[in-house]
Amino acid sequence: MENSIDDREIQVIRAAVAATPACLPIEKLCSLLHEPRDSDPQLLAAAHVAACVHCSIELSLLREFEFPQPQAGEEAAVDWIAARLSRDVSARRSCPQIIGRDRDAGRRAWWRAMFTPRFASSTAVAFATVLLLISAILYVRRPMEPRLASSPAAAEVQRSTSIVALGPLGELAQRPATIQWRDAAGASSYRILLMEVDRTALWRADASGSEIAIPERVRSRIVPGKTLLWEVTARSASGSEIGSSGLQRFVLKLNK
Amino acid sequence: MVSKLVGFVFAVTLVLWADHGKKGGGADQPGFEVKVPNETQPPGGTVQVKFMPDPTSLAPMAGGTGRAAFDLASFSGIDGIELFSGTGDVLGAAVIQGTQVQVRFLSPLGTFGTDANYPLMTIALHVNPKASLGQQSILTLDPSTQFINASNQALPVNVKPGTFTAGGTVSISNVIPGGGAWPAGTVVRLLGTGFQAATSVTAPGLSFSAVTLQSPSEIDLTLAQGATLDGEQIVVRNPDGSEDTYFSYLRGVPAAKSAVPLFAATWPLFSTLTHTAAALGPLQALGPGQLYGLGLQNPHAHTAQIVLTLVSSGGASIASSGLNLAFGARVAGALSEFFNGSVPAPGTTVRVSSSVPIQILGLLGDTSATTVTPIIVGQVGNSW
Numbered sequence A: 001m002e003n004s005i006d007d008r009e010i011q012v013i014r015a016a017v018a019a020t021p022a023c024l025p026i027e028k029l030c031s032l033l034h035e036p037r038d039s040d041p042q043l044l045a046a047a048h049v050a051a052c053v054h055c056s057i058e059l060s061l062l063r064e065f066e067f068p069q070p071q072a073g074e075e076a077a078v079d080w081i082a083a084r085l086s087r088d089v090s091a092r093r094s095c096p097q098i099i100g101r102d103r104d105a106g107r108r109a110w111w112r113a114m115f116t117p118r119f120a121s122s123t124a125v126a127f128a129t130v131l132l133l134i135s136a137i138l139y140v141r142r143p144m145e146p147r148l149a150s151s152p153a154a155a156e157v158q159r160s161t162s163i164v165a166l167g168p169l170g171e172l173a174q175r176p177a178t179i180q181w182r183d184a185a186g187a188s189s190y191r192i193l194l195m196e197v198d199r200t201a202l203w204r205a206d207a208s209g210s211e212i213a214i215p216e217r218v219r220s221r222i223v224p225g226k227t228l229l230w231e232v233t234a235r236s237a238s239g240s241e242i243g244s245s246g247l248q249r250f251v252l253k254l255n256k
Numbered sequence B: 001m002v003s004k005l006v007g008f009v010f011a012v013t014l015v016l017w018a019d020h021g022k023k024g025g026g027a028d029q030p031g032f033e034v035k036v037p038n039e040t041q042p043p044g045g046t047v048q049v050k051f052m053p054d055p056t057s058l059a060p061m062a063g064g065t066g067r068a069a070f071d072l073a074s075f076s077g078i079d080g081i082e083l084f085s086g087t088g089d090v091l092g093a094a095v096i097q098g099t100q101v102q103v104r105f106l107s108p109l110g111t112f113g114t115d116a117n118y119p120l121m122t123i124a125l126h127v128n129p130k131a132s133l134g135q136q137s138i139l140t141l142d143p144s145t146q147f148i149n150a151s152n153q154a155l156p157v158n159v160k161p162g163t164f165t166a167g168g169t170v171s172i173s174n175v176i177p178g179g180g181a182w183p184a185g186t187v188v189r190l191l192g193t194g195f196q197a198a199t200s201v202t203a204p205g206l207s208f209s210a211v212t213l214q215s216p217s218e219i220d221l222t223l224a225q226g227a228t229l230d231g232e233q234i235v236v237r238n239p240d241g242s243e244d245t246y247f248s249y250l251r252g253v254p255a256a257k258s259a260v261p262l263f264a265a266t267w268p269l270f271s272t273l274t275h276t277a278a279a280l281g282p283l284q285a286l287g288p289g290q291l292y293g294l295g296l297q298n299p300h301a302h303t304a305q306i307v308l309t310l311v312s313s314g315g316a317s318i319a320s321s322g323l324n325l326a327f328g329a330r331v332a333g334a335l336s337e338f339f340n341g342s343v344p345a346p347g348t349t350v351r352v353s354s355s356v357p358i359q360i361l362g363l364l365g366d367t368s369a370t371t372v373t374p375i376i377v378g379q380v381g382n383s384w
């Protein structure tokens, strides 16, 4: 079997999927997921991913783990994790909790190596169970917003007001026409950002009231089954950010 | 909360032990299980062979290669081939010779193999008009077919074959437009054979405001709601019980034929991702018999005005050419055919820009091995 034509055939595809020296480390992929794509390094990284099958798959698997689809209660989420694990343990990816530390590279290699078949011994299985218990606790306790690398105290001062998001939220039967939120005390304007799940911005707008119409060209990009995120931030008269709705999500129901 | 966690850990432990047992059990490499449903269609009709994933095998796949050959007594040719995934990310190239097909594909989002509702691949075969009723033939894949999982390990594909029987009265040969997002009121043409006034049409993911029989070979469906048609399942049934199931996709009509026989025999298999600006390259130095190609397809209602520019490694524009593609048209050919016969040098990049979003696919042909490998193109600029 080793040197048959069949194996040579599949090697072509394996080579197309293999990592190259230009491929992005997990920290870069995580920052693509969690930080805005508005700087040159971010855009360069995004351009690499767009043309690289290896990085594209890594990012896709990370995204699935970082922005999981189910939201109908923790029980469903736990069932969902178990179902996914049974499908392909080796395909799991996750971002380090804090981006940019040296130990993350080592942690990733260790995490991945553990799930290669040669490690599938009973000890490794027991070990994996302990690890998964830890990740399950982290998963269940994980707040909706990933932790930011900046000082939490500073973040809290800046974002003391939380804006109540009114919609669109969750699964929708129809394309939403507007984004709505509740007025925040002291706010003189609001900035609205609509994003893909990987946080690529789809639309940015400013509003003075508590509602904004979604333009038709943007609405046409809301398609069934595709989850979108939005966030409203409030600004004071001096222009400083005084509050945020946090990330909200919605998806247009598949008409199946 | 605690009980949930205990349940979770228990489930994970069971899953891992079960997996461990499988791996430790013997030399058998775990494969990807595929099932082919039986089909019955009349001579002169079309059969869409469906390669369905077994739900127990679902896992993210990064790509694969496959081969299939179909019996000439039952089939007179291949009318179409398509790969499916939940996100439409899968792209590939199929080389078709008679009733033989070889396909290479990639799934850059790793969503191929993760959805039990879609076939992994479909192949539309023209049923030999001379086939006799009751004549049977096996529908399967060559044992050399393999997938690559998300960790870049090769998995054998184990196929449970289906049986084709010449018979029945109805078949679907094509759906136009078979792909893309369309508003309410759009007329979708269902082409095939044996349609009658009493033929019923059902599509679980679609709703129709009108179903009109145009002829025994066409039924027009008017969408009651806007819909994305890629991968939609459509079932027709005649009162005699004959029925056919079809998964729709945009089957591009070749607007030109490549002068390179290998590319003339190549079906570009586009992902549903569209671009108004994309780049193929920088191109590598190639071995003897190898050449780069390009596939373009317009899924948009308006004609695409496309400009190709060859750019040096320093960013200078070396050559450019333009072409128009009507809705549903596609081209596939050697890069040199797009640039007046001159072969782009290694290090150059081909930039594609289009007036409307189109599907774009790079190809790497090997004329001595008669193979074509798909190449993912990079998006240029931000789309918003």
Ligand SMILES: [Zn+2]
Pocket: A019, A020, A022, A023, A024, A048, A049, A052, A053, A054, A055, A056
């Ligand atoms: Zn890469």
